[in-house]
Amino acid sequence: MSTTTPPFIKKGALFGLVSPAGRIDSDVISRAGVFLERNGFRSRRGKYVTHEHYQFSGTDEERIDDLQAMIDDPEVEVIWCCRGGYGTLRIIDALDFSRMPVQPKWLVGFSDISVIHATLQNNYNTVSVHGPMPVNLPADNNYGAEWNHLLDILQGHDIVYRTPANILNKQGTSAGQLIGGNLSLLAAMTGTRYDFDPRGKILFIEEVGEQLYHLDRMMYQLRLSGKLEHLKGLIVGHLTDMKDGKIPFGNSAREIIRNITEHYDYPVLFDFPSGHESPNEPLLMGAQVHLQVTDEGGLVVYYI
Template sequence: MTRWNYFKEGDIIDVVAPGYPSQPHEVEGAHAFLLKWNLQPRIPKNLIKPHFLHANEDEARFGFLKAAIESKDSRVIWCMRGGYGSNRLLPMLAKLKKPKEPKLLIGISDITSLHTFLTQEWGWSTLHAPLLDRLGRGLVSAKHEKELHNVLFGKEKSVEFKKLKPLNDQARNITLQKSKIVGGNLAVLQTTLGTPWQIEAKKSFLFLEDTGERGYRIDKMLEHMRQAGVFKQCHGLILGDFIGGNEPGSEETKHKLVFKRWAADLDIPVFQGLEAGHDVIQRPVPLNTSCVLTQKNGKVLLSIDTGGKAS
């Protein structure tokens, strides 16, 4: 585990767009948000250009990411939005030499590809936390914006989750488990299977979330993971928010039935209720840092080290 440096006012924040494009007003909102925190946003002039799928051509998106990784005057890479595109950059990213000093990557959703690469290949600690377009549009509540600020500026040394619910006996029987958190978006993690950057969950809690996926698709992705051996020696599954995915002609989903099935099928603990993902509340989840899960009198507490340090 490597530690990132706590933010200080005046720090330069490198903004990248490895996936979908953002609209000009969203970029302006992100710029204004970072200024509000007394940070210096560095948003390349040609970061976003017309493209039929992404924020820019692969080579351009990678070029901006590479520049952010290699810049000597910044320590943070914050993504504008998710969507799709980050996994196309991994073969190019794999050719880079690991920097001597780690940086902090922030983002969710499609950014899971980059989280997985940076944590597994370079040993960095990263942060699964709101994207800049969301923060710039004021879609994060004052309470949760403050929590994120406190984490990034070192006012909070850990993130605590108190609403986890055990879904099987293996989870109910845990009293203490020291581990780390890996994972992110389920659909993105499925795309890592069979690649050099396949998600590695041994001796870790695997955190999963997603949006717009029907029950059968979630089940299919979990089965693919099982057949790929992802759950072997995994300390357990921790399910975040799964939103959308209603069955055709219905306002209901089959998510509950799917997770009940997997909790019964797997011989590892399965918990539900992490407040992270694509829903309204998107609490920060530090990845590849130490964590402790305790359970007493039916109450579960997951405490995750933020991974930060004073510079």
């Protein structure tokens, strides 16, 4: 099955702003509009983008309506999810993405939005962007490099990532289709129709705020289900605010992942700058990537 890559955008492209998960302050939406306007793009707010229903940005039905409207709107070229949190898994099976392979458009987000990336890659083989969201925009408008890189990647500019040496890295060279996202969401989708086939894939994972033994359990879930065995490579992003118990687990988050993957013969790259910290570099999920890990560090190059 061939991969569908949405058309790269040009100045004046319309971004649709939606909140499929957690509630968000209206100031964040305003900052997103300012950021896009300063860079020559337009924005359109979802009808319920700042609604509140307990911890969610509107009821399930409202969030479904907003996201579906952006999927179906022929003028919208980029669907930019405003934040993560929790809630996307509750609505994913009510959404119709069948237009995406026929009239593809970009979808951008990370964390809880990993659910949508999984849907696009595993069900529709469509490329999307794991990248920063409006909630991450700095209030002082002092934008870091990842924001320029996000717009660059959407406009089709070449992106090459180089990372420094890491003692935990496993050296090697590989190529495959990049998939993944937040590890907790990947674990939650195991056994569902949004689950991934690891064959020929390079898996990216990141995590935030988890107990170390939870991380260990999720990694063993991937191992016991055969996911890790059949990968072509593994890229580990930010592991943010990981927590230990009163009785120490005995390994750091990175060591847990390294120990569980040490018997496989593919390259493993640690500390890729993407996830719940800054910089949160954008990744083209679903695209073919070349991964090289040497004693000097890592290299990630896309093939579009």
